Amino acid sequence: MPNKETNELPRELTKNLNKNLCVCYDVSKQDVIDTIKQGAKTLEEVSNKTYACQGSGCCVRQVERLIELLHPSDKSGDSHLDNASDNTSI
Numbered sequence: 333m334p335n336k337e338t339n340e341l342p343r344e345l346t347k348n349l350n351k352n353l354c355v356c357y358d359v360s361k362q363d364v365i366d367t368i369k370q371g372a373k374t375l376e377e378v379s380n381k382t383y384a385c386q387g388s389g390c391c392v393r394q395v396e397r398l399i400e401l402l403h404p405s406d407k408s409g410d411s412h413l414d415n416a417s418d419n420t421s422i
């Protein structure tokens with residue numbers, strides 16, 4: 333019978349770990365996951381430590397998703413979205 337804990341991990345945390353999540357800066361998905369597990373809780377912290385998201389920014393959503401999965405109770409990543417919504421009045 334398979335280990336129940338292994339089955340509960342989301343696929344985002346178990347597949348393509350050695351592929352680049354950030355192709356602009358050659359940052360593997362495993363490197364991003366390790367950085368988050370070591371305490372990075374915001375997109376900025378992950379980016380500063382790995383260089384992910386510092387190119388065109390096309391991997392931002394993937395990094396944010398991994399942060400949500402690994403720190404589900406931390407909503408600090410929403411603050412920049414709040415600021416962005418302030419600019420929608422025009």
Ligand code: FES
Pocket residue numbers: 353354355356357384385386387388389390391392
């Ligand atoms: S893939 Fe990460 S910034 Fe482009």
